[in-house]
Amino acid sequence: MFITFEGPEGSGKTTHANLLKEYLQNNGYEVDLTREPGGTPLSENIREILLDPSHNIMNERTELLLYEAARAQHIAERIKPALETNKVVICDRFADASVVYQGIARGLGEDKVHWLNEFATEGLMPDLTFIMDIAIKDGLEKARNSSRAKWNEDTGDRIEQENLEFHRTVREGYRKLAKKHKNRCHLLDLSNSIDDVQEKIEQITVEALEKFGN
Numbered sequence: 001m002f003i004t005f006e007g008p009e010g011s012g013k014t015t016h017a018n019l020l021k022e023y024l025q026n027n028g029y030e031v032d033l034t035r036e037p038g039g040t041p042l043s044e045n046i047r048e049i050l051l052d053p054s055h056n057i058m059n060e061r062t063e064l065l066l067y068e069a070a071r072a073q074h075i076a077e078r079i080k081p082a083l084e085t086n087k088v089v090i091c092d093r094f095a096d097a098s099v100v101y102q103g104i105a106r107g108l109g110e111d112k113v114h115w116l117n118e119f120a121t122e123g124l125m126p127d128l129t130f131i132m133d134i135a136i137k138d139g140l141e142k143a144r145n146s147s148r149a150k151w152n153e154d155t156g157d158r159i160e161q162e163n164l165e166f167h168r169t170v171r172e173g174y175r176k177l178a179k180k181h182k183n184r185c186h187l188l189d190l191s192n193s194i195d196d197v198q199e200k201i202e203q204i205t206v207e208a209l210e211k212f213g214n
Helices: 013-026 041-051 060-084 095-105 110-121 136-151 164-180 194-211
Strands: 002-006 031-035 088-092 128-133 185-189
Touching: 002 013, 002 095, 013 031, 013 088, 013 128, 013 194, 031 060, 041 060, 060 088, 060 095, 060 110, 095 110, 095 164, 128 164, 128 194, 136 164, 164 185, 185 194
Parallel strands: 002 088, 002 128, 031 088, 128 185
Antiparallel strands: none
């Protein structure tokens, strides 16, 4: 089973992905937790290029193609092999992120991004997606605090440095995605406590695993 976590910057994806991994392992599942961009040595190198604040002149098409390149390598080298051995794969961001960030927020168009996603993923899509919803200013503050030590920038990595309107568009893009793919996507309100959100995630995951016969 393939599970992804999505959401705006600082929305708690990584925290809840780690908690879900721990929960599933405690219940006897083999789990591979990974992230995008990244997950393999080559893809992690691409991640460094994408998030480096010094690359602030990056063209939006260059950005999209770098994300897709990292994704293609990630799938071939890590995600597909893990799924083929019946592991539960949990990924912090995946193809939906490109639809929202590059297709909607960058204005490149959802159809173009869907086509490139299809090419990069060879048609692989998550079975279950959790979309974490958080107030933009709250999320950015958390994200930038987390990034400060790595990038030595108060305003965060290259994506976190985008203006508030960009990040508002990202949030609305994810909400749109949740409505469009109700069978796969679950929108979770991060104004609730971590324990309440995690309980909901675990409940939905268990139901999905039962449905998939795991």
